[in-house]
Amino acid sequence: MAAMGGSVARRYARALFGIGVDGGSFEALGQEIGDLAELWTSSAELRQTLENPVFRPSEKRAVLEQLLPRVAPTAEVRRLALLLLERRRILLLPAIARAYRDLADAHLGQVRAKVTSAEPLASAALERVRHSLEQRTGKKVIVEAAVDAALIGGVVAQVGDLVLDGSVRTQLADLRQKLVN
Amino acid sequence: MTMGSVRRWTLIASLAVGGFGLFPAARAHAEGNAAEAMTAAVGHEEGEAHEEPKLDGKKLALQLVNFGLLLGILIGFGGPAIRKALQARHQQLKADLAAAAAARAEAEARLAQQEARLVALEQEIEGIRTGVKAEAEAEKARLIAMAEERAKRIREETTFVLGQQVKEAEERLRREVALAAVDLAEQMVKKSLGAADQQRMLDTFVADVAAPATAVSRAPQGQA
Numbered sequence: 001m002a003a004m005g006g007s008v009a010r011r012y013a014r015a016l017f018g019i020g021v022d023g024g025s026f027e028a029l030g031q032e033i034g035d036l037a038e039l040w041t042s043s044a045e046l047r048q049t050l051e052n053p054v055f056r057p058s059e060k061r062a063v064l065e066q067l068l069p070r071v072a073p074t075a076e077v078r079r080l081a082l083l084l085l086e087r088r089r090i091l092l093l094p095a096i097a098r099a100y101r102d103l104a105d106a107h108l109g110q111v112r113a114k115v116t117s118a119e120p121l122a123s124a125a126l127e128r129v130r131h132s133l134e135q136r137t138g139k140k141v142i143v144e145a146a147v148d149a150a151l152i153g154g155v156v157a158q159v160g161d162l163v164l165d166g167s168v169r170t171q172l173a174d175l176r177q178k179l180v181n
Numbered sequence: 182m183t184m185g186s187v188r189r190w191t192l193i194a195s196l197a198v199g200g201f202g203l204f205p206a207a208r209a210h211a212e213g214n215a216a217e218a219m220t221a222a223v224g225h226e227e228g229e230a231h232e233e234p235k236l237d238g239k240k241l242a243l244q245l246v247n248f249g250l251l252l253g254i255l256i257g258f259g260g261p262a263i264r265k266a267l268q269a270r271h272q273q274l275k276a277d278l279a280a281a282a283a284a285r286a287e288a289e290a291r292l293a294q295q296e297a298r299l300v301a302l303e304q305e306i307e308g309i310r311t312g313v314k315a316e317a318e319a320e321k322a323r324l325i326a327m328a329e330e331r332a333k334r335i336r337e338e339t340t341f342v343l344g345q346q347v348k349e350a351e352e353r354l355r356r357e358v359a360l361a362a363v364d365l366a367e368q369m370v371k372k373s374l375g376a377a378d379q380q381r382m383l384d385t386f387v388a389d390v391a392a393p394a395t396a397v398s399r400a401p402q403g404q405a
Binding site (some may be wrong): 135157180 | 356360362367370372380385387389390
């Protein structure tokens with residue numbers, strides 16, 4: 001179901017991205033669809049309103065039409081949101097935003113890397129990691145920093161499907177596995 | 182009627198007349214003699230007189246004749262029957278003797294047969310005893326071999342099971358020791374890891390990532 005939802009989300013994202021590329025506004029569209037997805041994710045009240053079968057579709061549309069101008073000024077994003085509401089696929093917004101971001105990154109020749117450390121990294125350290133990742137992937141890397149104390153020490157970077165794990169937790173796990181076997 | 186039978190019946194008739202009619206005087210005389218003799222005996226017993234007995238020749242002759250006649254009648258009439266009875270008795274004894282001889286021969290034959298069978302029976306018993314003994318020995322050997330084989334199998338199985346258990350115990354102990362050692366190492370690392378160590382690990386990570394196909398590359402592990 002998730003795979004099917006991802007495929008559908010990519011189709012919507014590809015359509016919107018095509019429009020944005022053609023109009024030279026794909027970055028702005030990406031920002032708007034991203035903001036809308038974040039609003040959907042963060043607002044439980046919005047989700048309950050638009051997914052609740054008690055409300056009629058016209059009422060849901062009216063709510064969304066009042067909300068969209070403040071989040072998504074462009075007509076393309078508003079039409080997409082209303083289309084998703086009409087086809088009862090509004091819950092795909094986060095997946096569409098991610099797919100759109102991937103398309104935009106690929107179009108710009110850049111990748112996103114999630115860099116997780118046991119303690120917060122200084123900007124210089126993040127810059128060093130970003131630089132090393134760019135050397136590794138050959139693409140421009142956008143770093144998203146995260147902190148996870150369970151790593152104990154070291155850094156874990158995930159770039160797409162590639163995971164670069166230099167954490168103490170993983171080294172201890174490897175050691176445990178080797179000793180047990 | 183033959184001449185012999187006529188003579189026989191005549192003799193019988195004369196004896197009957199002589200005994201009951203022809204000699205009444207002699208019978209009376211005899212009776213008188215008997216009475217006298219009784220009287221004499223009584224007198225004798227009373228101790229009165231002792232007289233010598235007298236032999237009457239006539240009376241003796243008559244008694245002898247009478248006895249002869251009786252003997253002749255007995256011989257004439259009873260002789261053939263006695264002869265016939267004796268003949269029959271003789272034949273019977275001969276037959277009995279022959280039967281006894283045959284029975285004896287048969288008994289001896291049976292005795293010989295039984296003795297022969299007895300000898301054969303003893304041999305047969307000896308054979309059976311020998312056979313049973315041999316079978317018992319073979320069964321004993323078979324049971325011993327079977328028991329030894331079973332004991333050997335049990336010993337091997339037990340050795341194998343014990344070996345497996347020892348291996349499992351060693352493996353379990355090694356695993357527990359390893360886990361305990363890693364847990365201890367983790368605690369020590371958590372306590373002793375400082376900023377300098379974090380910096381050193383960051384440097385190592387950056388150097389490894391920059392180098393192609395380093396050891397830090399892994400498959401995705403969820404939220405790494």
